[in-house]
Amino acid sequence: MTTEPPLLLALDFTGTFAFALNGALTAVRAARLDIVGVVALGMITALGGGILRDVLIDSVPPAAFRDWRYLVLAAGGGLVAFALSQWLHRLEVPINVLDAIGLSTFAVIGASKALGAGLGIGPAIILGAITGVGGGTIRDTLVRRIPSVLRSDLYAIPALIGAAVTVGAIRADLYGVPAALAAVAACFTVRMIGVHFGLQAPAPPGRRD
Amino acid sequence: MTTEPPLLLALDFTGTFAFALNGALTAVRAARLDIVGVVALGMITALGGGILRDVLIDSVPPAAFRDWRYLVLAAGGGLVAFALSQWLHRLEVPINVLDAIGLSTFAVIGASKALGAGLGIGPAIILGAITGVGGGTIRDTLVRRIPSVLRSDLYAIPALIGAAVTVGAIRADLYGVPAALAAVAACFTVRMIGVHFGLQAPAPPGRRD
Amino acid sequence: MTTEPPLLLALDFTGTFAFALNGALTAVRAARLDIVGVVALGMITALGGGILRDVLIDSVPPAAFRDWRYLVLAAGGGLVAFALSQWLHRLEVPINVLDAIGLSTFAVIGASKALGAGLGIGPAIILGAITGVGGGTIRDTLVRRIPSVLRSDLYAIPALIGAAVTVGAIRADLYGVPAALAAVAACFTVRMIGVHFGLQAPAPPGRRD
Structure with missing residues (x-):
């Protein structure tokens, strides 16, 4: 089981369920799948980022396999x-x-766990972002789409911001539920502003669009 | 080296060779590959599922790299x-x-190893199925096909059944060669019935086929 | 930090930067990506093979996350x-x-680290080659190309040769900077001959080209 405080844990469970729902819907739209494919891709979307993180910080078996609630929420x-x-x-x-x-x-x-596993600032921020975007990236690759995080929308950038705020707060010894919620809010706000205004990350110079 | 009883080991070796053969043939059909690509994809099909499992239960280096017979059979x-x-x-x-x-x-x-590594019932069943379908999924993704396990045929479902029978037998303290063979037979039978009758897992409601 | 001698380390850093540059350029050509996608794919090309190797020999967190210089060179x-x-x-x-x-x-x-982690000759040679070709393979899969290492050019074969020379030298107790440079030179020479003359690995018999 995990040691996150209840509020963060509730957000984590909400996110797991939402990622599975959204991931499975994207899979249904992108490819002709059967029930195994839809549920598997929902679960991969919800759990893939955390599993990647846990493998890379040597926290295996991954949390997704140790705490049954993640598996149930993702399958649900x-x-x-x-x-x-x-x-x-x-x-x-x-x-x-x-x-x-x-x-x-x-x-x-993800960023907090990576720092706790002894990683430096840069790798912890990157692993935080990987935790956020990894599951959707694996799903897109499996249904033969170029992962949307690589080509459009502000998706990785809010994740990097949320992870950076987290790492900054931990290093400044200010981390706790309020700081974690502030980091969540920073990522959430940038992401929703991006969705609302259709913001895009810059494309390579000279590309004809 | 492994500690499986001889009969299970013989089946495991047969399966490794057959997966490599079939995986490489599928790769030849799906894409223009050279000898490196054909042999690599055969080996990935044969060994990929077990490597995924071993990474996820922290049994690394994976069996495929510790017991030379797997590597030789897969390359062969x-x-x-x-x-x-x-x-x-x-x-x-x-x-x-x-x-x-x-x-x-x-x-x-796969299910038996996952349970032995301390996983719960649900994760052990899922890891058993991943051991069975993981290699072919990686191969399909590399040759740019949507993994067939996600879209057609009864393939994951027999694997889940075989893994569930295994986990049930172990938890009921009935596991041994006869129970393992019964679990193998359960998966094999459902799979061959599926092949023979062209059975499909259900598709999402409302999909136009 | 790493314990490679300075000359090998300099080559490793050069390779990391070159892989990131080349990987990102390939990504720009193959798909419409934004800055996140280009930089991420450059980093994956540069670091992916080593991360795969480190996960498979249980040397995690991977070197790419422990030595900040790899991350900086790859991002650069x-x-x-x-x-x-x-x-x-x-x-x-x-x-x-x-x-x-x-x-x-x-x-x-990669081959030297794999042997040092206790792997046998065959697996160490294969892991050496995976270290060389793994990053580009992940990148190609993410931008939905069949990995070029599977279908064209002499790319995996020089890597296998370099890894085999390394493993042979270590097993013969001749390994050191001169032997490592000889192994690097063997791989480099075969690769450049392949590029210069457009050499291809054999295709399956009977394929219509």
């Missing part, structure tokens, strides 16, 4: 998406909000 | 497929049977 | 490629040479 999100995909496609706004909560919480918890 | 299967691909394509039925033996043995041994 | 290479991609595309020859230095050094250091 995938099954709900499978059953209700026709109806859920209309709920773009709430799903985007839940997904941003997941991204933010995963980046903050 | 890939080389045979490279040399005889034109001829082997006609042998669909025996290759399907050998592949089902591999799937079944991998799922059973 | 990706950023330079992002800023100067229009101009760098003309520099095919020097980039190919730098890339071959990276391939050679990575294969030699």
Whole structure:
């Protein structure tokens, strides 16, 4: 089991469920899949980033396999998406909000765990972002899409910001629930501003769009 | 070296060779590859699922790198497929049977190793299935196909059944060679019934086929 | 930090930067990416092979996360490629040479680390080659290309040769900076001969080209 404080844990569970739901819906849209594919891709989206992180900081078996609640929430999100995909496609706004909560919480918890495993500032920030974006990247690769985090939207950048605020607070000895929530809020706000205004990260100079 | 009883070990070796052969043939059909690509994809198909499992239960270096017989069988299967691909394509039925033996043995041994590493029931069943389907999934992704396990056929479901029977037998203190063979037989039978009757896992409701 | 002798370390750093540069340029050409995608793919190309190796020999956190110089060089290479991609595309020859230095050094250091972690001869040679070709393979998969190492050019074969010379020298108790440089030179020479003459590894018999 985990030692996160209850509020962070609740956000983490919300994020896991939202990532599984959103990941499975994206998979349904992108490829012709059966129930195994939809649920598996939902679970991979929800758990893949954390598993990557845990393997890289030598915290195996990964939390996703040690705490049954992650597995149940991820499978549940995938099954709900499978059953209700026709109806859920209309709920773009709430799903985007839940997904941003997941991204933010995963980046903050991931950065904090990476620092706790003895990594330096730079690697901890990167691992925080990997925790946030890793699951969706594996899913996109499996359904043969170029991962959207590599090509469009502000998605990795808010995750890097949330992870950096976390690492800064821990190094300044200010970390606790308020600082973690501030880091979550920083990532969430940048992400939602990006969604609302359709902001894009810069493209290579000279590319014809 | 491994501690599996001889009969299970023989099935495991058969499965490794069959996965390499079948994986390499699938790779030849799906993409223009050279000898490096064909043999590498055969080896990845045969060894990838077990390597994923070993990384996730912290049993590294993986068995595939500790017991030279796995590496030799996997490379041999890939080389045979490279040399005889034109001829082997006609042998669909025996290759399907050998592949089902591999799937079944991998799922059973994978689930048993995962439980032995201290995982709970759910994660052990999932890791058993990952052991069975992981190699083919990596191969499909590398040759830019949506992994067939996600979209068609009964492939993951028999693996989950074999892994569940294994975990059940171990938890009931009934595990041994007979129970392992029963679990292998359960997976094998469901898989071959699926192949014979062309059974499919359910698709999301409302999908136009 | 690492314990490689200064000359090997300098080659390793050169290779890391060159892989990041070349990896990011390939990514720019293959897909429409933003700055996050270009830099991330450059870093994955430069660090992915070594991270795979470190995970498989249980040397985690990987060197790429323990020695900040790898991360800085990889990010720097990706950023330079992002800023100067229009101009760098003309520099095919020097980039190919730098890339071959990276391939050679990575294969030699990878094989030596794998042997040091207790692996046998065969697995150490294979892990050396994986260190050399792994990063580019992950990058190609993420931008939805069939990894070039699987289909064309002499790329994996020189890496296997460099790794085999390394493993042979270590087992014969002849390893040191001269032997390591000889192994690097063997891989580099075969790779450059392959590039110069457009050599290809054999394709499966009967394939219509």
